[in-house]
Amino acid sequence: MTPKPTLTRNQTLVLQTLTAAVEPLSAYAILDRLRGEGFRAPLQVYRALDKLLETGLVHRLDSLKAFVACSHPHQHGGEEMVAFAICESCGGVWEFSDSKIEDRFSAWAEAEGFLTRTTTLEISGLCATCRQRADAAAAAEAGA
Structure with missing residues (x-):
């Protein structure tokens, strides 16, 4: 630490x-x-x-x-991969690290001779709450 x-x-x-x-x-x-x-x-x-x-x-x-x-x-330094899930509806952001994904990126970089300085992954989509709202709205619209 x-x-x-x-x-x-x-x-x-x-x-x-x-x-x-x-x-x-x-x-x-x-x-x-x-x-x-x-x-x-x-x-x-x-x-x-x-x-x-x-x-x-x-x-x-x-x-x-x-x-x-x-x-x-406290859990990661600049060399570790950081990933973010970003909700397109509410703007919420969830930060996470995943060693399996990081290992895959590292293996690719090593195979290609690519020197990685930082790795940041951004995933856009809908969070569970916004997805439920969208599904409910679609269901209501389909029923109307």
């Missing part, structure tokens, strides 16, 4: 904002939420995010161009 990094005030505020958010946030959404704390420029947010990404406390979701707080920063 790596020691918890010492964070600056801005890094702490950005991390707290992401941790409290129920959805992924863009850098500009973070900036809007932190204006009352003295944040004035996007660069303040981006600098904090860079450090938080480096330490593994935050992840960037490329498909959404947004950020989420790591749900279990």
Whole structure:
């Protein structure tokens, strides 16, 4: 287990904002939420995010161009594969790691001579709750 990094005030505020958010946030959404704390420029947010990404406390979701707080920063480092399931309806994000998937990616990279720096997998779809709502709506529509 790596020691918890010492964070600056801005890094702490950005991390707290992401941790409290129920959805992924863009850098500009973070900036809007932190204006009352003295944040004035996007660069303040981006600098904090860079450090938080480096330490593994935050992840960037490329498909959404947004950020989420790591749900279990103590369990993986930057070299481990991280996967995200993203609900297209409610915007919920679930973070997970799967050693079997990671092993398959590693085997492919080794066979191809590909040097992997990071591996992030993003899966888009519907969460169980939104899927049930969609199924109920479809059933109601079919019955009408």
